[in-house]
Amino acid sequence: MSDGAGCSAERTGVNHRYGFVAHGGGHAGNRRSNEPQDLCEKETAMADERPEKILAALGGAGNIVEIEGCITRLRCELHDGSIIDEAALKQAGAMGVVKLGAVVQVIVGPEADTIASDIEDLL
Known part of the structure; x- marks a missing residue:
């Protein structure tokens, strides 16, 4: 969290x-x-790393045209949708990935808006 x-x-x-x-x-x-006694630190560290990991799996900042949170999904318009790493997205906590050409939806749960905002800060 x-x-x-x-x-x-x-x-x-x-x-x-x-x-x-x-x-x-x-x-x-x-x-x-x-x-574990340090559960809070582990949860915080994992949450803090998620935006960076998701951004990398989407092909990096240079591949992002637009990203926005929508309820439980990150809606991403990419320059090249073929270079995303679905396995890395799932390892970063994505529950699913929907690809439609250069548009990708990454299902991340109710924290989608926060993650999208954090990714925008990284761009």
């Missing part, structure tokens, strides 16, 4: 599927025993 909303010293339970945190009295006994 790029905004850090899921990271809290008092966290007692995290629902990774829906991205919310259940707060409680901060009792250490409520924490899952197999949850």
Whole structure:
């Protein structure tokens, strides 16, 4: 979660599927025993790397004509749609890729607008 909303010293339970945190009295006994102590740092690092990885997989800044977030997808107009690396997109967290010539939609989930904005900052 790029905004850090899921990271809290008092966290007692995290629902990774829906991205919310259940707060409680901060009792250490409520924490899952197999949850790594540095989960927040790992989530933040992964979220921070996503825009760079997605941009690289789309062929780099020079291949982007336009990119915008649309609910759960990154809508990308590219100079050359044939050079994208679908495997790298999926490794960066994409749930799917839809190609139609030079237009590519990368399904990334509800954080699409944030990722698109971060990629635009990199251009």
